[in-house]
Amino acid sequence: MAKDKPRRLNRKQSGVRYAPSPATNKTAARVTQTWGLRFAAGFIISCIGLYAAIQVLPSSFTQPLNEHIARSLGLVLSSLGVSDITTVNDIVSDGKFSVKIIPECTPLFSAGLFLCFIIFHPATVGQKAAGLLAGLPALYLGNLGRLIITFMVSRHNQWLFDVIHVYLGQVFSICMIFMTCILWLKWTGKEESNESLPAKVANFLARFALISGCLFLMWVRVHPEYIRFLDRFMHFGFSLFGHHFNSARQTSVYYETFSIVTFASLVLAVRSTPWKTRVKQLAAGFGFLFLTHLFHRIDNFLVVLFNYTAAIPVDLTLLLIGQYLLPVLFLIYSIRMPRQDLCGPVKKSHDQPVAGRGG
Numbered sequence: 001m002a003k004d005k006p007r008r009l010n011r012k013q014s015g016v017r018y019a020p021s022p023a024t025n026k027t028a029a030r031v032t033q034t035w036g037l038r039f040a041a042g043f044i045i046s047c048i049g050l051y052a053a054i055q056v057l058p059s060s061f062t063q064p065l066n067e068h069i070a071r072s073l074g075l076v077l078s079s080l081g082v083s084d085i086t087t088v089n090d091i092v093s094d095g096k097f098s099v100k101i102i103p104e105c106t107p108l109f110s111a112g113l114f115l116c117f118i119i120f121h122p123a124t125v126g127q128k129a130a131g132l133l134a135g136l137p138a139l140y141l142g143n144l145g146r147l148i149i150t151f152m153v154s155r156h157n158q159w160l161f162d163v164i165h166v167y168l169g170q171v172f173s174i175c176m177i178f179m180t181c182i183l184w185l186k187w188t189g190k191e192e193s194n195e196s197l198p199a200k201v202a203n204f205l206a207r208f209a210l211i212s213g214c215l216f217l218m219w220v221r222v223h224p225e226y227i228r229f230l231d232r233f234m235h236f237g238f239s240l241f242g243h244h245f246n247s248a249r250q251t252s253v254y255y256e257t258f259s260i261v262t263f264a265s266l267v268l269a270v271r272s273t274p275w276k277t278r279v280k281q282l283a284a285g286f287g288f289l290f291l292t293h294l295f296h297r298i299d300n301f302l303v304v305l306f307n308y309t310a311a312i313p314v315d316l317t318l319l320l321i322g323q324y325l326l327p328v329l330f331l332i333y334s335i336r337m338p339r340q341d342l343c344g345p346v347k348k349s350h351d352q353p354v355a356g357r358g359g
Helices: 022-056 063-079 108-120 125-156 158-188 197-239 255-269 275-306 312-336
Strands: 086-088 091-093 098-100
Touching: 022 108, 022 312, 063 086, 063 091, 063 125, 098 125, 108 125, 108 158, 108 312, 125 158, 158 197, 158 255, 158 312, 197 255, 197 275, 255 275, 255 312, 275 312
Parallel strands: none
Antiparallel strands: 086 091, 091 098
8 A cells, every 4th residue: 555645734734833034024124114214204304394385375375274164163063052153254253252263273284294194104095095085084073073172161161261272282183193093004904903902092092191181280380480491591592692671471371382291291101111211202302392492482582572574484383393293203103113012012923933733
């Protein structure tokens, strides 16, 4: 009787899992790094260019969007039973309380950031089109919901307007952008397909909301001293050129400084990052934000004292970078860091084949 020839088993039948060789892993890592650098460069340059272009364009460019958002807000408030709602151009009023819609009240900057993210991230044309068709309306509705909450709360207690407006404008906008990007990445397969991802994101957002809420309440009381600290630098710089003046503070809440709360909350909410690394990240982020806030204060006084307006587009672009681009870049960096994610370290993989029960 002839001997049976040995039957070749496939991977599933043998129960052995094969891992890529170290050389294959290195090649994949180089390709991933190249794509990452291209994406980061394109995303950053395009986003900064878009924000700068919006600032240098005349107000007539954004005015139609402001008026559209005002009409939409007035229509929704009327449908919710708010009486005596009137909309005139970009102003919405109920007779006692009114708000003026400006570009920061529209989804223009968050949608622009998401647009740049989608365009430069590696994906098919169909995936990018689907992401824009789903993501842009989501950001639009999220922004409209933010305005509705702000108006409804403020009309009953106008003291809360600054607090609600600043918190939702800073923290909620970043959460909306982050969620939209993550959901698109998961749908395109560029993010882990683990079933626990929604739970991880939910836990991260819960930590972020808790930390940001606590830091926000603290910063509301502390940030006037931060402004005085900035003014000391400004006064010293102007005194070198023989200019001495008193800086009168005319507002109780400085919206632009709350980007510090958003960035700090994100850094503290990512549990997998070692504390030594977090300190470096906070130092780098705070240093950039401090310089943008200092430049903003200097620009304000250049306008008041010398009617110098040429630096305004640069000033506002830097503030937008600190408010939107910097937090999103940090989140992308945190997600893409090897062997870590938003919630904890990833288990190490082994290059050795592992035998299963069928072997």
